Amino acid sequence: MTTSLQIAPSFSWADSRLSSQQINQMVERGELISVVSLQERYPALLGGRWLDIELEQEHQHWIYEFEIINEQGVVTEIEFDAVTGELLNVEVDD
Numbered sequence: 001m002t003t004s005l006q007i008a009p010s011f012s013w014a015d016s017r018l019s020s021q022q023i024n025q026m027v028e029r030g031e032l033i034s035v036v037s038l039q040e041r042y043p044a045l046l047g048g049r050w051l052d053i054e055l056e057q058e059h060q061h062w063i064y065e066f067e068i069i070n071e072q073g074v075v076t077e078i079e080f081d082a083v084t085g086e087l088l089n090v091e092v093d094d
Helices: 020-028 035-041
Strands: 049-058 061-069 075-081 087-092
Touching: none
Parallel strands: none
Antiparallel strands: 049 061, 061 075, 075 087
16 A cells, blocks of 8 residues: 555545555556645645545546645645646635
């Protein structure tokens, strides 16, 4: 198991669960960027406690969706392109 998965609470893929091994293999084959790489690239955005990480395939495209709570109790959902690491969306829950 890689560090990227040890710090993540859970991964899900659409309606079924991917195993840690399947996700690791996808990262090793270069099909996905690692969660650690995203954390290194976006430390300010990914600070706080991670509540959930979803790995979804939308329109033939892999998306990581992070749900994070900060010290003030504010929950933020952040989406990244899971292949390139590009920031796609940030949504703060009211």
